[in-house]
Amino acid sequence: MKKGDMFEAVVETIDFPNKGILHVDGERVIVKNAIPGQKVRFVVNKKRKGKCEARLLEVLEKSPLERTEGACPHFGICGGCLYQSLPYEEQLKIKESQIKALLDEVCNSYEFEGIKASPISNGYRNKMEFSFGDEYKDGPLALGMHRRGSFYDIVNTPECQIVHEDFCKILTATLNYFTEKHISYHKKMQHTGYLRHLLVRRAVKTGEILVALVTSGQTENLGVTEACSTPVSEQELLAGWLSCMQALELEGTFAGILHIRNDSLADVVQSDETTVLYGQDFFYEELLGLKFRITPFSFFQTNSLGAEVLYETARSYVGETKDKVVFDLYSGTGTIAQIIAPVADKVVGVEIVEEAVEAAKENAAGNGLKNCEFIAGDVLNVIGELKDKPDLIILDPPRDGIHPKALDKIIDFGVDRMVYISCKPTSLTRDLVVLQERGYKLEKACAVDMFPSTANCETVVLLSKGEVDSKKIRVEFSLEDMDMSEFQDGATYPQIKEYVLENTGLKVSNLYISQIKRKCGIEVGKNYNLPKSEDSRQPQCPPEKEKAIREAFKYFGMI
Numbered sequence: 001m002k003k004g005d006m007f008e009a010v011v012e013t014i015d016f017p018n019k020g021i022l023h024v025d026g027e028r029v030i031v032k033n034a035i036p037g038q039k040v041r042f043v044v045n046k047k048r049k050g051k052c053e054a055r056l057l058e059v060l061e062k063s064p065l066e067r068t069e070g071a072c073p074h075f076g077i078c079g080g081c082l083y084q085s086l087p088y089e090e091q092l093k094i095k096e097s098q099i100k101a102l103l104d105e106v107c108n109s110y111e112f113e114g115i116k117a118s119p120i121s122n123g124y125r126n127k128m129e130f131s132f133g134d135e136y137k138d139g140p141l142a143l144g145m146h147r148r149g150s151f152y153d154i155v156n157t158p159e160c161q162i163v164h165e166d167f168c169k170i171l172t173a174t175l176n177y178f179t180e181k182h183i184s185y186h187k188k189m190q191h192t193g194y195l196r197h198l199l200v201r202r203a204v205k206t207g208e209i210l211v212a213l214v215t216s217g218q219t220e221n222l223g224v225t226e227a228c229s230t231p232v233s234e235q236e237l238l239a240g241w242l243s244c245m246q247a248l249e250l251e252g253t254f255a256g257i258l259h260i261r262n263d264s265l266a267d268v269v270q271s272d273e274t275t276v277l278y279g280q281d282f283f284y285e286e287l288l289g290l291k292f293r294i295t296p297f298s299f300f301q302t303n304s305l306g307a308e309v310l311y312e313t314a315r316s317y318v319g320e321t322k323d324k325v326v327f328d329l330y331s332g333t334g335t336i337a338q339i340i341a342p343v344a345d346k347v348v349g350v351e352i353v354e355e356a357v358e359a360a361k362e363n364a365a366g367n368g369l370k371n372c373e374f375i376a377g378d379v380l381n382v383i384g385e386l387k388d389k390p391d392l393i394i395l396d397p398p399r400d401g402i403h404p405k406a407l408d409k410i411i412d413f414g415v416d417r418m419v420y421i422s423c424k425p426t427s428l429t430r431d432l433v434v435l436q437e438r439g440y441k442l443e444k445a446c447a448v449d450m451f452p453s454t455a456n457c458e459t460v461v462l463l464s465k466g467e468v469d470s471k472k473i474r475v476e477f478s479l480e481d482m483d484m485s486e487f488q489d490g491a492t493y494p495q496i497k498e499y500v501l502e503n504t505g506l507k508v509s510n511l512y513i514s515q516i517k518r519k520c521g522i523e524v525g526k527n528y529n530l531p532k533s534e535d536s537r538q539p540q541c542p543p544e545k546e547k548a549i550r551e552a553f554k555y556f557g558m559i
């Protein structure tokens, strides 16, 4: 089997998160985004160190596991939900066995409590970022999600199954309005055009909706198509869209309707300037009897009902907290801290995003909690300077997990119990190896499905300190061969690759990125991606890719 070869075979299993596994002539092949039981046609696109990876070309036969009715009409075209065609029970079985297998690889004699389902498996998301773009290469205007496997094309998703009907009505009305007006929309490569994204957030408990139209500041040629004979001013256009939103018959109610200007080169939803067209720039959601004020960009779990299950699980895992000081590290808007605060002596939250810390403080005050303290900063730098010492620690880091040096400091507190919530089980297992080496034992674990129809899942684990004094068995693990920039200010390798691809259409490898990092004097693990011996040859980054990588470094503020 070699690169470029095409085959047909039936997928046997699926590894986390989306790696369909099959065998051809005894050789193991990974076909991304293929579901067990599907007969697929694929082309081998990578073969290295005995690993064979392939690109899915076509599903020839459905899997017997796939449901025949009720799946989303956009499934297979939209890049959003890999598991959409599987009945929810099957999705849960897959996620449960994937997470158990990953934990079993690094831990033994712990209790695995299985998977907890999301209370609702359809219409569960409280936030969507829809993109404006070409339905196909040159139009027409579409508004929705990225087409599967495409960075550029957009699929209209008026019947998306994972959001409340109100989202679909807002999306459809917005698309119709701007299509009728023939308004220009953003072209990623050229950085031209007006319409960029539609951000919709809707609280499940309160029904409050915040909607934001995100555009560029390019207002000179709003109607660039020939069909738009009369020029429109931005003011008129936004007033018309506002009326169109307000005329909608929704189950929820608008807390705010916003216009956000975003001229950033990257394809991310962010604000250079926010204007409130109606109402206010925040809304409220309720979780476990507490109220949370949420602003357009603050982190909040995207499945509100699932978040209640997740937080209940964390609360039960952490156990008795009376008279104890609890640290909530990576605290976001302080949801976990506030759920624990009523039954603890004090809770200290640490979070890197200042806006989230401010929101956490306001929310805690609004909820009448006086024993919470929220500190803005990187866990790595802040925890050594805190005046309180924790009795218990709750960790809920981002997808990359915990910086090894931060983990070291966290372990040094020597608390009896820690609860680790993870949205990426592969980074969790990496951190579990270190925690076990330093004397912590995995007591129990469970999966909590917060993302039905997708391949993602949360994991909650309880760790307890064994008899061994963790400080005495400290293991010297070398950071030399690890590229620590994953955890430094700036961007990760995947983010740099994505940026370069989106802005230049070029694909760059980790090797090239690390070569340019070295040239720019950015820290890279001493041996990371260096040739194994002096006379071994390594491909060198070509000039046009170097230019593109340097542009990405600049964009991410790394140089």
Ligand SMILES: C[S@@+](CC[C@H](N)C(=O)[O-])C[C@H]1O[C@@H](n2cnc3c(N)ncnc32)[C@H](O)[C@@H]1O
Pocket (backbone or CB within 6 Å): 299, 300, 301, 330, 331, 332, 333, 334, 335, 336, 350, 351, 352, 353, 356, 377, 378, 379, 380, 396, 397, 398, 399, 423
């Ligand atoms: C998975 S979220 C958890 C948030 C919160 N626990 C919740 O459930 O809403 C991870 C949070 O960690 C924050 N974060 C990322 N890196 C951090 C760092 N180095 N130090 C402190 N916070 C960080 C992110 O901004 C984000 O709010």
